[in-house]
Amino acid sequence: MRLRRRMTALPVAAAVVAAVTLIAACSSSNSSSSSSGTGTGTANSTASAASGTTTIGVDLTYNSTAFWAAYINYETQYAAQLHIKLLxxxxxxxxxxxxxxxxxxxVNEGAKAIIVNPETATSLGPAIAYASAHHVQLISVDTIVGVGKVYMVVRASNTIYGLDACAYISSKVKSGYVLDLEGDLTSSNGADRTNAFDQCMTANDPNVHILKDPTVWTEATAVTDAQNAVNAYGSDLKAIYAQWSSPDLGVLPLLASKHLTGKVLVVSDDGVPFEMCDISKGSLDASQSQPANLYAYWALKYALDAANGVTLKAGDPGGGAPALQMVTYAGDSNLGDPMVAPFVTKTGQTFNVTPVDGLPGTVTSTAVSDAQLWGNVYGSAHGGVCSAQNAS
Structure with a gap:
């Protein structure tokens, strides 16, 4: 199967990005690292009704990466436009x-729907049951849910992420070792990226030995694993696939210190501004542009739909995908909006691979100069993709 994928400027989301100036990540009155207490539900509901806003709760696993910092920034911006009061x-x-x-x-504080980035695909069982009993639905961002029913899953295909990394690396590496800095294999994201990458590399690059290092999304672990691989294999280490962007901050300086920049390929995931900078400079070879802006906007839109009792079904138009689809994990199926995430390289390229597990056999990348890539939009609004504030 042939699939040509580019960054698509969706009319609503693109207009939002272009028309509105980005604001601070979140105000102190709306942000907390823990529960904001009890006894406020009635006050919140009354205030929301008086102001014409809808109260939506948000619970994230992380805010400590460049991707999630950008997500929170977009979410705050779009909530103001959509008349949403965030808890x-x-x-x-x-x-x-x-x-x-x-x-x-x-739920107790009055959220009419809740956006959540689950710790794992199967960790939300008690929360889903409690919310459902109180007629509140959840929208899952970035992670498939396999332990109950949610209103919507807002997520790109992570198997495509692994395939794209394989397509790039297998087109250029034919021997030696490739280091896979795996995420959390108990999460659907880490498992999907790893499985697709491994299957594709086995089918397309059988003479390459894959070093599989699980990191549980811990940057320090990933950088230490990269250091160990460089020390152990030297020039026989031909590429590193980092399954998220944070390891780049340690891996790229490590390779530079060993005079291996350009000799060891590096592919990562997220599409944050500093990755756009590093691809432009040639220190990073490629990155998957996971769309933080679309994740934030459409999660809020679906939360409004859930709060207002709107019924959606597979086949309806998607926000980031042509159509909504059912997505399945661990035996549970939920409605999802499988967004298109561009694969970014310095110049646009096409790679052909032996297809595995129903994935496409052709990958077409997007040039890093594409102004519509969310990392470029966000970076430009914050001093440039190579600015100090976008360097972490």
Whole structure:
């Protein structure tokens, strides 16, 4: 199957990005790292009704990466446009029990729907049950849910992420070692990226040995693993696939210090501004542009739909995809908006691979100069993709 993928400027989301100046990540009155307490639900509901706003809760696993910082910024911006009063974002800090409790607190505080970035695909069971009992629905961002029913999953295909990384690396590396800095394999994102990458590399690059290092999304672990691989394999290390962007901050300086820039390929995921800068400079080879802007905008739109009792079904037009689809994990199926995430390289290229697991056999990348890439839009609004404030 042939699939040509480019960054698509969706009419609503693109207009939002172009028309509105980005504002601070979140105000102190709307942000907290833990539950904001109890006893405020009636006051929140009354205030929302008086102002014509809808109260939406937000609970995230992380805010400590460039991607999630940008997501929160976009979410705050779009909430103001959509007349949404945000409760949160609360931060679970990778603690599934805390996240379940926080979601219960958001329900009790008057949230009409809740946006959540789950700790794992199967960790939200208690929260889903509690919210459902109180007629509140959840919208999952960036992670498939396999432990109950949510209103919508807002997420791009992470199997495509692994395929794209493989397509790039296998087109240029034919021997030696490739380091895969895996995310959390208990999460659908880490598992999907890893499985697709491994299957594709086995089919397309059988003479390359894959070094599989699980990092549980911990930057320090990823950088240490890269250091160990460089020390152990030297010039036989031909490429590194970092399954998210944060390791770049340590891996790229490491390679530069060993005079390996340009000799060891580096592919990562997220599409944050500093990746756009590094691709332009040639220190990073490619990145998947996971659309933080579309994730934020459409999660809020679906939360409004959920709060207002709108019924959606597979086949309806998607926000980031041509059509909504059912997505399945661990036996549970939920409605999803499988967004298109561009694969970014210095210049646009086409790669052909032996297809695996129903994935496409052709990958077409987007040039880093494309002004519509969210990392470029966000970077330009914050001093430029290579500015100090976008360097972490």
């Amino acid at each position: 949160g974002p609360l931060l679970a800090a990778a603690n599934a029990s805390l996240q379940n409790q926080q979601i219960q607190d958001l």
